[in-house]
Amino acid sequence: MQFDPVKPSLLAALVRHYDELVEHVRRRFGDHGFAREVIHDLCVQLLEKHEKDGVRSPLALLRKVAHDNAITRYRSERRRQAWVVAVPELPEVDSGAPTQERHYGAVQTLEHLxxxxxxxxxxxxxxxxxxxxxxxxxxxxxxxxxxxxxxxxxxxxxxxxxxxxxxxxxxxx
The missing domain is CATH 1.10.10.10 (Winged helix-like DNA-binding domain superfamily/Winged helix DNA-binding domain)
Structure with a gap:
């Protein structure tokens, strides 16, 4: 993808203001790693979608989209955490695969036979x-x-x- 230096591109604005956008999300949500993941997701989102023409303030739009994405991600994480807390012990599920003891026992039985x-x-x-x-x-x-x-x-x-x-x-x- 090539950038047109005359027409401001959202992706170019994201690259230029990456640290500022990460800091913007970090201030609101408190976690630097979380903020970087949100901005990386935003970058992927921009790469996958066709860019709209006529964006007058790319940085403002990027802040708004990053904030919305962060809220969505935060809510999703909270729902997942609530489920994990609600089910502290996952039920034991038999995988069907033999345990090491059973495997060793079967090998010995086969040798004896x-x-x-x-x-x-x-x-x-x-x-x-x-x-x-x-x-x-x-x-x-x-x-x-x-x-x-x-x-x-x-x-x-x-x-x-x-x-x-x-x-x-x-x-x-």
Missing amino acids: TEAIASLPPRCQMVFVMHKLHELPQSEVAERLGISLKTVEKHLRLGMAACRAKLGYEVAL
Whole structure:
């Protein structure tokens, strides 16, 4: 954006009188950081909107708009603060994400199950993995491995017993 030096621009006036405008808002609202935020918002507002021609007193207009923006911002902050004070303790909301303890426990359980499955005899291990992990029906496992359905059931019982034992559950065969 280029400034026309002959025609006074609101944005040029804001740049030229920046410190004065900040001080104007600070005197009325008491906070230097708040005043700077209001003037920065005003600058963005001027950059986003098409400037009107024929402004006779740009500084006066900028003071008025800055003051109005400060009042709006101040009221908004007060409403937010009132809500925060009215609700001193936010309700606990479960994020659904596991806590660190649950995550650590799940990792340990997985390690124990992996060890239990690895300790199974090869054929038993194949049956267990095909049925429990790959979710193949028992009849398909029996067909693929060329064993009876009873043998598949026996290997699954042994695999489950090994997993329960590794996790410390009672084993009933």
